Amino acid sequence: MSDPIKSEAYGGAEMGMSQVEHAHNADLDEKAAFAEYKADAIEAENAEHNMTVLEAVRAYPMASFWAFIMSFTIIMESYDVFLIGNFVALPAFQEKYGVQQSDGTYVIVTKWQSALQVSGQLGALIGVFLAGPLTSWIGYRWATITGLMLLNVFIFAFYFAESMPVIFVAQLLEGLPWGIFIANAPAYCSEIVPIQLRAPATQMLQMFWAIGSIIVGAVTYVYNPIKHSDAYKIPIALQWMFPTPLAILMFLAPESPWWLVRKGRLEEAAKAVVRLGRKSRARPTETVAMMRRVVELEKTEKSPSLLELWKGTDRYRTLIVCGVYAAQNLTGNLIANQAVYFFEQAGVTTNTAFALGLITSALQMIFVMLSWILTSYLGRRTIYVWGTLINTGFLVALGIAASIGDPKAHSASLAQASLGLIISVLFTLGPAPASWVIIGETSAIRLRPLTTGMGRAAYYIVEIPCIFLGSYMLNPTGGNLGGKCGYVWAGTGFVCFVLAWIWLPEMKGRSYREIDILFRRKVQARKWKKTVVDVNDDE
Template identity: 30%
Template sequence: MSQTDFKTYTEHVESGKTLGNDDATGGIREFAAVNQVNAHEKGLSYSQGIRRYKIALVYCFCVSLGAMLNGLDGSIQGQVISIPTFRKAFGYQSNGQYIVPASWQSAWSGGQRAVTMIAALFAGALADRIGRRNTLYIACIVSIGSVFMLVFAPPGSFAMILVGRMVNGAASALFNCIAASYTSELSPLPIRGLTTGGLNIWIVGGQLTAAGVTYACGTRNDNWAWRIPLAVQWSVPALMLLTLPFIPESPWHLVRKGKMEEARKALVRLYWLSGDDVDQHLARIDEVVLLEAHNKDNGTGTYLDLFRRTNLRRTIVVAVVFMCQEFAGVQFVLGFSTYFFQLAGFPVAQSFKLNIGTLSLAFVGNLIGLSLINRVGRRRLFIVGMCTCAADCLGLAICSMIPGQAALWGQASFTMIYMLAFQSGIGPVAYALVGELGSAKLRAKTVGWGMAVHNTSVGTTQVILPYLVNPDQANLKGKVGWIFFGVAVVGAIWAYFFVPETAHRNIDELDELFARGIPARKFHKTELGLDRSAAFETEI
């Protein structure tokens, strides 16, 4: 497309006219750019996509770095309580030991989860209003300030820790939501599974870093034993601030704002060295945005539209996918792995090393999952992951019923196997599905909704687990595996009927599949025509 043609094209778009040949009612009937881009991207393999779109891949990974704060924050906040100098600084002495008041522990955890959930809900609206990059800048500033409060909180200042954790939780929610929506928008089809599912590998990387730093610093005899692990969280916003000036704004956001020239410049940067026609990509984005603008299902793009018409189905799937992720037992295994290692007879120091080893297996599992996410598909990988986690919880539960050292070793082994299995399937796939299932117009809000449900599920599980496991409560220990086995089986059955296959489908194709009410198990084999608008009830 020449510069003259491009100028004519942008004037045509900004005048509010549609692309393609209009029918008698003014409806959009031809989507040349959509069809051409779809055909081109579907002709590329996974490895070809990585090589061709390496620049877009780098941009997506830079934005996903913010998700590392989720892993760091969630792990460090829990692990610092095990550090003796922290318990001395914020606890009271009882029977020769320092104990952090349970009321404040609950307030820290519950307060942070509540704020994180609220921030996730507002993240989508904020990103749609001011843009993805500006939202990330806000998250960086908020995180730096909150970590400052945590690191330099004087001993005994419980309220300062509470405020710091709540504010940092809000920043973490912004990072997660923007990373999921940004990677979904910017990624060409062959690498979309890698970039959206790759969000989880940054979270696991944060958890692994937290475990290593806490282990290295926890034996110090001063307050820096807990301040250093908390200060490590500064690394995320600091690195983000260094990279954000070089990261382009989402062209999808710019097109919706009518900033066609800026959108084209962003696409030039994204598709640099790929050989793709950026004007064709720009036309394709505009065609999809115009179609969705006229689709009654999307309404005016408010949160209420998530629960209307065909969007309700997407919203439910996004929510239950994240609920399955938590209720399959990951918080139980992740939170009590060190405990099971100690039951198996390992010394305390050795059990913490094994916990680091377990998280290393989780990291490897993510790499396996990301290598299979296109080849095997999201749907199959998720269902197999649910079944594998169910089988693992069953094995752990059976071992808990058998006396003897061998059974204790079995429980410890199943915790390690679980993390490998979970992170090979459910872990990365859930983030890929959440980033892909929302319509283009409601994507940021759909992601925010999903993250809010995720945080609610995590908080619910963390509140219930101590009552099931603690010796002064139900004292079920490994027998909790029976509960998670049952829930995981139900989740696997639900996934078979309701989780659609999103691999190898672009956003306009997914819109049509949902609009036509295609059953989830038939998404991957349903053939679509070239006339996208015929599938929708429009307002034009």
């Protein structure tokens, strides 16, 4: 007869051993799963590193297409910004809303010229702060579709406006969806393409900015001789060409797989990866594992917040995005945005000014495409830093050209107009397109919608007073400086060059994991290029 006490003890021991073995096996399974997941992540990251640009295009053709569609949303802000810039030089608009001068011509007074230039930017400033939380909540697609539908409505207000205050309010309302587009586009484009395509995908934003100005330049050049309201009403109405078709395309677009991984929707993320690449070459399991690895590195218990942007290493990353965005207004961009009016004030005829504005926009588009090659092979920091310095030199030359001899002489006018054109075009070869790549790459993945929104807010906060300053410097009823404004922008441009040289790192060819690690290690900006990050590092 067996001893019940001994049997119970033996059974308990056996059960205890079973639990230990079960826990041990579970631990082994977990370690094996982690090892497999990390191996997949490493394989996907290595595959991206080893691709050439052409191989990346072949492997991810639809990613390039959807980046193109998202970039197209920028055309609407560009169109309207250049439209307002051209309206202040349009005779029919001047006669309707301007003040008659002693020589019989009409001029939009400085306060309204500046107010019109900043109205859309004020709305966009509000829009970018709405974009971050909205995109974090509903995703890039639905946030963009919402903005496009709102824009359809707000164009009505602009079209039927008959006074300066109503135009100001209509422009402010149009600015709200602009803020959503400009905050989302660089983030979405940088997230849906592999490493080798991040530069051209985000630089398309600058190309569409140029295309918007080309359309405006062509339309206002055609309607410039017309002396009734059609000269400005038709260009306003043409804005309706864009929002609805783009909203339909964005409805069909895949959501960013990075956003889906952040939300824990891994199956949907894998499907999005398949939609972005060729099915024969897509490796969704490995790609999603790579994304999970980065998201896990950045994971915290708290939801992303604006306050988090200003803590720890994220503060440095936020300052880079804000600084690069803000610097666009301080290195010659405002001359580009007010090109037609600048050419007029430099002394050329109205028709010539509109023709030069159109030529400038066409050259900008060509130079943006050239910048794809330069940024892909030379790097972001190199193009941005030295491009800023070169532009600063031309701004000084512009100031000198306006200071020597009779500023109203034909030769002086041509010199100033030529330098204004060169500055506007070179800006789109170096600092401008490189800045879009930097903006798309710098922020942490989990904070990206908030960081790009904050960066664009910095752009508008700097741009608004700069517009007032720029308008005052050019306007005959203000400072009437003409090309001498080059001295002012050369001073601000040089400050931007120095700050970028000290603090802007080179992120060319880096995965988001490597970028996270280099920021956390606090590697000096000028040493990023030579710093090696092991493929197995998780920090």
